[in-house]
Amino acid sequence: MGAVLGDVLGFAAAVAVSPLPIIAVILILATPRGRLNGVLFTVxxxxxxxxxxxVMLAIASPAGASAHKHPATWVGALKLALGVFLVSFGARQWRRRPRDPSQAQLPKWMGATDRLTPVKVFALGLALAALNAKNAPLTIAAGAAIGSAGLPVGQQIASLAIFVVIATLGLLAPLAVFLLGGERAKTTLGNWKEWAAQHSVAVMAILFFVLGLKLLGDGISILTS
Incomplete structure (x- = not known):
């Protein structure tokens, strides 16, 4: 289990520092129902x-993700495809980054966070985790790494739980500051939001490029061994 955690933690850390959901939760916490909506978004x-x-583990188990504790060929192909996607996406993001970070613009939907109902806030958190093009490939890659390690079911679930916890730290930090920080919380969260908004594209571009190269290497290693 220790070996697979070494692979999974990198993906979890990349999800955790994804600027978009961090900015979203900070904006949500600033709304009149910030305490409730912040918790719902995180859940x-x-x-x-x-x-x-x-879902990835459910697919991997019957599909034979590993044979004699060696990843199956389809796992190598999946990692190779994810690696190509992340490298391409990272390079595209880097080319599109604003030359002047102060000119970076947030998605238009973020301007409506104060009008979202609790149900919509919960759905937004769900969508940014499972359907977002930046986070979903990393979660899929983590699931493939766990499923191909030949671990017992209990250790697979534990590994996935550790991934989820680490990947949520980026949201738990502003939530904790809001709940425990008192009067200074607004200033602290405002500074975090400004930094994340200005540097989000460059940060994610670098992360995606590095992790994409790692997945490319893993995929090639599996397919050629």
Whole structure:
């Protein structure tokens, strides 16, 4: 189990520092129902990651993700495809990054966070975790790494749980600051939001490029061994 965690933690850390959901939860916490909606958003995020990871494990188990504790050929092909996607996406993001970070613009839907109902906030957290093009490939890659390690079911579930916890730290940090930080919380969260908004594209571009290269290497290694 220790070996697979070494692979999974990198993907979890990349999901955790994804700027978009961090900015979203900070904006949600600033709304009149910030306490409730912030918790609902985080719960939706956790369930989205867990559901996508569980689906990947469910697919991997009957499909023979490993043979004699060696990843199956289809796992290598999947990692190779994910690697190509992440490298391409990272390079595209880097080319599109604003030359002046202060000119970076947030998605238009973020301007409506104060009008979202609790149900919509929960659904937003779910969607950003499970359906977002930036986070879903990383969760799928983590699920493939766990499923191909030849672990017993209990250890697979434990590994997925660790992935979800680490991947949620980026949301838990602003939530904790909001709940425990008192009057200074608004200033702290505002500074975090500004930094994330200005540097989100560059940060994700670098992360995707590095993790994409790792997946390419893993996929080639599996397919050629």
């Amino acid at each position: 939706g995020w956790i369930l989205g990651l867990a559901a996508l990871g569980a």
